[in-house]
Amino acid sequence: xxxxxxxxxxxxxxxxxxxxxxxxxxxxxxxxxxxxxxxxxxxxxxxxxxxxxxxxxxxxxxxxxxxxxxxxxxxxxxxxxxxxxxxxxxxxxxxxxxxxxxxxxxxxxxxxxxxxxxxxxxxxxxxxxxxxxxxxxxxxxxxxxxxxxxxxxxxxxxxxxxxxxxxxxxxxxxxxxxxxxxxxxxxxxxxxxxxxxxxxxxxxxxxxxxxxxxxxxxxxxxxxxxxxxxxxxxxxxxxxxxxxxxxxxxxxxxxxxxxxxxxxxxxxxxxxxxxxxxxxxxxxxxxxxxxxxxxxxxxxxxxxxxxxxxxxxxxxxxxxxxxxxxxxxxx
Numbered sequence: 001x002x003x004x005x006x007x008x009x010x011x012x013x014x015x016x017x018x019x020x021x022x023x024x025x026x027x028x029x030x031x032x033x034x035x036x037x038x039x040x041x042x043x044x045x046x047x048x049x050x051x052x053x054x055x056x057x058x059x060x061x062x063x064x065x066x067x068x069x070x071x072x073x074x075x076x077x078x079x080x081x082x083x084x085x086x087x088x089x090x091x092x093x094x095x096x097x098x099x100x101x102x103x104x105x106x107x108x109x110x111x112x113x114x115x116x117x118x119x120x121x122x123x124x125x126x127x128x129x130x131x132x133x134x135x136x137x138x139x140x141x142x143x144x145x146x147x148x149x150x151x152x153x154x155x156x157x158x159x160x161x162x163x164x165x166x167x168x169x170x171x172x173x174x175x176x177x178x179x180x181x182x183x184x185x186x187x188x189x190x191x192x193x194x195x196x197x198x199x200x201x202x203x204x205x206x207x208x209x210x211x212x213x214x215x216x217x218x219x220x221x222x223x224x225x226x227x228x229x230x231x232x233x234x235x236x237x238x239x240x241x242x243x244x245x246x247x248x249x250x251x252x253x254x255x256x257x258x259x260x261x262x263x264x265x266x267x268x269x270x271x272x273x274x275x276x277x278x279x280x281x282x283x284x285x286x287x288x289x290x291x292x293x294x295x296x297x298x299x300x301x302x303x304x305x306x307x308x309x310x311x312x313x314x315x316x317x318x319x320x321x322x323x324x325x326x327x328x329x330x331x
Contacts, residue, residue: 039280040071046085046094047076049184053205054081054098057124057299064291069283080184081157083107089271090114096276096284100127100158100203101241101267105315109237114273120313121270121281121322122288125301127203128247128265129162132192132211135219135256139199141227142170149179151188151200159184162266163201165239169231189214199223203266205301206251215254222247222255226262241266269313281321289325 045062048054055078062074077094079085082103088094090107091114099107108115133139139148145167152167152174153159160182167174174180181197188200189210202208214220229244245265249257270288272281289307296303311318311326318326 038071039069039277039283041280042073042075043096043280043284044075044077044088044094046079046088046097048079048081048085048098049186050078051186051210052081052184053127053208053299053301054079054085056209057098057295057302060295060298060302061288061291064287064294065284068287069280072280079156080154081159083158083161084156086118086271087112087156089273090117092273096121096270096272098124098268099271100162101269101315102238103158103161104269104271105238105241106161108315117273117275118316119272119274119276119319119322120316121272121285121319122305122310123312124268124270124288124310125205125304126243126245126265126267127158128206128245128251129166129225129263130202130204130208130211130247131199131223131225131263132188132202132214132220133199133223134192135221137198137221139223141223142166142225143172145170145199146172146177147179148198149181149196151181151183151191151197153201153203154182154184157184158266159201159203161238162203165232165235166201166225166228169228169235185210189218192220193218205268205299206247207300212252212254215252220252220255222252222257222261222263224262225264229264232264269316271316272319274319276319276321278319278321278324281319282325285322285325289329 045058047058058076062076065074082099085097085099086103086107089097131142139145152163164174172178185202191197192200202211226244232239232242242264245263247261247263249260292302292305
């Protein structure tokens with residue numbers, strides 16, 4: 001076997017070592033985001049009533065986070081809705097939550113404790129305002145609710161805010177012109193079915209399972225609210241987050257509506273605090289965006305989460321961790 005000169009051997013060895021170093025450097029650049037220390041700790045997500053979209057979304061997101069952030073223990077906490085959710089996050093009782101943009105705006109305008117600490121993570125999907133009555137009800141608009149027993153949502157809910165504004169836009173006093181029943185979507189359907197209320201307001205993604213299930217066992221109809229959009233939008237700052245919308249007829253296929261229903265919609269925001277960890281928030285945001293299709297199989301509204309619109313969290317500034325994620329995927 002021919003001998004290789006020592007100088008040539010050293011040169012080859014150096015070249016080989018150099019090639020390995022270049023390869024390792026490239027791998028380190030590629031692996032850098034994954035080489036950071038694992039995020040660990042506890043995380044509380046304030047959701048909503050058990051039969052509402054907020055809570056189901058939270059359950060499915062918890063499963064996704066368990067895979068993406070195995071070192072983080074996620075705890076879901078049910079709530080009465082947007083207003084209570086914001087209070088919890090602002091007070092440090094929860095780390096993340098979902099709330100409607102109009103509820104966030106009112107919380108800030110009212111100068112509630114911790115309001116300036118709130119930050120946006122993502123714009124999620126729109127809630128559709130729904131006024132549900134028995135199929136044979138004479139109610140054709142919110143103006144016809146005078147003297148009726150109407151479920152308007154619990155005191156800490158976003159539904160209550162919207163219901164009061166809609167009734168005022170319909171020239172009805174929410175405390176005098178109707179019998180307001182302060183219950184949530186977890187009990188509204190059964191109360192309507194039993195005849196103990198004449199109508200209920202709900203604001204949620206389409207379809208809301210509690211409304212769909214009610215329509216499958218009891219004849220209901222959804223009442224148009226489109227005639228109030230203009231008056232509502234002119235009623236003040238938080239109302240600017242409402243937009244005219246249409247519920248397709250097949251949103252609730254068993255409801256006794258012969259066509260689509262005009263109504264209004266309001267964006268949902270994913271909310272946290274300014275002091276929530278940047279890396280946690282960045283990875284949380286990544287999971288929210290990348291799990292859209294999987295969660296959307298069960299929560300259809302989640303299919304509308306869009307990377308192009310997620311950054312618009314008005315009236316809240318983006319949390320810096322969320323901003324880092326959006327910058328990392330910017331085309």
